[in-house]
Amino acid sequence: MGGHLYALDFDGVLCDSCGESSLSAVKAAKLRWPWVFELVDATMEGWIVEQMYTLRPVVETGYENLLLVRLLVEILVPSARHSSVSEGLSVQEILENWLKLKPTIMSEWNEDRDSLVDLFGRIRDDWIENDLPGWIGANRFYPGTADALKFSSSEIYIVTTKQGRFAEALLKELAGIEIPSERIYGLGTGPKVKVLQQLQQMPQHQGLTLHFIEDRLATLKNVIKEPALERWNLYLVNWGYNTPKEREEASDISRVKVIDLSDFSRNLK
Structure with missing residues (x-):
């Protein structure tokens, strides 16, 4: 043989799904933590999506996109901070230290992996059901x-x-x-x-x-x-x-x- x-x-x-996964992560993060996004305007949101292209190499599983999106919000909006690591944190430092940062913010935000995986999947399912061409086109x-x-x-x-x-x-x-x-x-x-x-x-x-x-x-x-x-x-x-x-x-x-x-x-x- x-x-x-x-x-x-x-x-x-x-x-290359980074565009779709970043947009889906923003949608999911808004649902998960609406109070965090109260002060995030369209310009800030655009910056967050842009930074996700830089940070994409650290993502092993899709739900991590949600964590990265929220962490970027905390960098931008001091009043949204609920973690001990976000103050003074740079995008490059996230890229270099994600494996150490992830368990810290998961604990401080009282989050669990399975819930985030489920939410991320449901957001994508909803996007596919309501706008399949848009979802496909983001990849x-x-x-x-x-x-x-x-x-x-x-x-x-x-x-x-x-x-x-x-x-x-x-x-x-x-x-x-x-x-x-x-x-x-x-x-x-x-x-x-x-x-x-x-x-x-x-x-x-x-x-x-x-x-x-x-x-x-x-x-x-x-x-x-x-x-x-x-x-x-x-x-x-x-x-x-x-x-x-x-x-x-x-x-x-x-x-x-x-x-x-x-x-x-x-x-x-």
């Missing part, structure tokens, strides 16, 4: 990625922290690609390292060359830590939600290959 299996991250590899596929998927002769799986129904909808509505739902491992299907273990253990995948393409270096590092996943070829894309510093670091890791869009299209076909 021969052939190739590609496990692909979605946001930051196939789809875009990176150049060449949709065609690479359409014409690939490899086994393709989507492995993402995005809720699977949204990835499936975007593939169908924006790219014209129908990937069976059982090939989309979204939020709730377990950590990516566990999904990769499942995929490589499936009888139909024995003998295939395994490839995992990501835009988050931290995720690839987690794979490297697992001896059982040594068969996977690992790739970090240079167009997704990562930083020049992360790409430079990745270039020094022997298991990881940094690729560009042309590499992606060529390999997948």
Whole structure:
């Protein structure tokens, strides 16, 4: 047997969803914390959405967008501050210290992950139901990625922290690609390292060359830590939600290959 299996991250590899996720996060944050947004005008809101493009590399799971939006409001509006970390905080400091900041603000705001995940999903569902073209239009596929998927002769799986129904909808509505739902491992299907273990253990995948393409270096590092996943070829894309510093670091890791869009299209076909 021969052939190739590609496990692909979605946001930051196939789809640039930062515009949609930022707008959805603002809508959800307004519902969750209406008192925080009382002094936020349209200009401030525009600034917040702009900063989310800078901060997108720290987001592992969608609900974190809500936390970032509220934290940006606290930076802008002193009277809205309910955390000990927001005073004097810069966007760059959030980018560099998010893993330390997140548990602090979650605790100080008395928030729980599951409620935020549920709210973020409901906001997106409502947007899709009431304005599907608007929701679709707030996303875009990176150049060449949709065609690479359409014409690939490899086994393709989507492995993402995005809720699977949204990835499936975007593939169908924006790219014209129908990937069976059982090939989309979204939020709730377990950590990516566990999904990769499942995929490589499936009888139909024995003998295939395994490839995992990501835009988050931290995720690839987690794979490297697992001896059982040594068969996977690992790739970090240079167009997704990562930083020049992360790409430079990745270039020094022997298991990881940094690729560009042309590499992606060529390999997948």
